[in-house]
Amino acid sequence: MRSQSRRDFLKLLGLTGAACLAGTGTLSAAEGPAGSETAIAMLYDATKCVGCKACMTACKRVNFDQNNLSYEHLGSDKDQLWDAPLDLSGNTRTVIKLYKESPTRWSYVKHSCMHCTKPGCVSACPVKAMTKDSVTGVVSYNKNACIGCRYCQVACPYGIPRFQWDKAIPQIVKCDFCKETNLKEKGVPACAETCPAGAITYGKRKDLLVEAHRRIEESPDRYIPKVYGEKEVGGANHLYLAAFPFNKLGLPDLKEASPAEFSEHIQHTIYKGFIAPVALYGALAVIAMKNKKGQEKLGHGEDD
Numbered sequence: 001m002r003s004q005s006r007r008d009f010l011k012l013l014g015l016t017g018a019a020c021l022a023g024t025g026t027l028s029a030a031e032g033p034a035g036s037e038t039a040i041a042m043l044y045d046a047t048k049c050v051g052c053k054a055c056m057t058a059c060k061r062v063n064f065d066q067n068n069l070s071y072e073h074l075g076s077d078k079d080q081l082w083d084a085p086l087d088l089s090g091n092t093r094t095v096i097k098l099y100k101e102s103p104t105r106w107s108y109v110k111h112s113c114m115h116c117t118k119p120g121c122v123s124a125c126p127v128k129a130m131t132k133d134s135v136t137g138v139v140s141y142n143k144n145a146c147i148g149c150r151y152c153q154v155a156c157p158y159g160i161p162r163f164q165w166d167k168a169i170p171q172i173v174k175c176d177f178c179k180e181t182n183l184k185e186k187g188v189p190a191c192a193e194t195c196p197a198g199a200i201t202y203g204k205r206k207d208l209l210v211e212a213h214r215r216i217e218e219s220p221d222r223y224i225p226k227v228y229g230e231k232e233v234g235g236a237n238h239l240y241l242a243a244f245p246f247n248k249l250g251l252p253d254l255k256e257a258s259p260a261e262f263s264e265h266i267q268h269t270i271y272k273g274f275i276a277p278v279a280l281y282g283a284l285a286v287i288a289m290k291n292k293k294g295q296e297k298l299g300h301g302e303d304d
Contacts, residue, residue, distance in 0.1 A: 036117075036137060036205065039117075039136060039237055041205035041208050041236075041239055042202050043200070043211065043212055045240075047242065048197050048198055049197060049199040050196075052197070053096050055190075055200060056083070056191075058191055058194035059093055059175070059178075060093075062178060063178065069091045069092075069093075072084060072089065072091055089162050090165060090173050091173065093173055093174060094111070094191055095111050097249075099244060109242070109250060110200070112175040112238065113160045113176070113238065114236040115237035116139065116234060116235070116258070117235040117237070118235075120233070120259060121152035124155035125152055128142075129141060129146035136177075137205065138179055139174075139176070140176045143172075146171060146172060150163055153172075158251075158252065160174055162174070205237055209239065222243060223242065223243060224245060224246075226246070228240035228242070228246045232255075233254050233257070233259070234256070234258035
């Protein structure tokens with residue numbers, strides 16, 4: 001009887017999985033190729049950055065109220081009048097860091113959301129709090145839909161999304177291209193508008209890639225021959241040029257293939273509407289009922 005139940009269980013589970021997979025729809029994170037004609041992007045040229053952190057100040061200023069942000073200070077002095085974050089956090093969406101190889105060789109680098117073409121955070125989010133705009137390619141966060149599971153943090157290959165641990169009503173914090181603030185009002189993200197050195201260029205992704213490769217070709221001694229974000233995990237809408245290998249600047253070495261399609265396939269098909277868990281519990285209930293009936297028959301047989 002036990003052997004028969006196990007076979008029934010595996011058969012039912014296999015049929016359930018097949019039925020779930022048959023209902024697979026379009027993968028939202030995979031929509032739109034990396035070279036989309038309408039995707040917007042930012043090109044950050046680390047060789048032009050002077051480390052003034054004007055981009056950080058502008059980012060915090062224009063998004064302060066809407067995103068429930070706070071200023072961060074060094075040490076215990078809370079009366080400081082300036083923001084001094086050391087890294088991305090639940091209060092900081094853009095940060096400038098310094099890589100120093102020697103007293104004469106160093107580079108600044110900007111860290112913020114990469115706005116991946118196939119974003120892992122969108123794939124992993126079970127409630128669609130993370131979404132990717134099919135036209136602009138901007139990856140946005142909806143605090144009203146978020147359930148605080150923080151799967152987006154685990155799924156992001158760049159480790160960008162941060163959680164507000166210090167807030168009574170927390171949310172995930174990441175760059176959204178000033179979608180509802182500066183981009184909406186002025187047509188450009190605050191960091192790109194503010195940068196005095198021209199290190200941040202805003203425009204269409206396809207045009208910025210052309211510009212990036214032009215700079216490399218015209219100044220091969222200035223740049224390493226690579227545009228970071230062009231192909232990493234399917235491509236990104238935050239592109240980089242630099243004089244140092246990108247892994248030295250805190251940017252991870254990643255493959256071109258994106259794991260987003262696989263994770264989204266699981267999250268938004270097999271687990272959509274809790275189909276798989278319900279089917280699994282249903283299968284277990286069927287087996288339990290069969291075992292119960294089998295035990296009852298055995299009991300009656302012994303009585304006879």
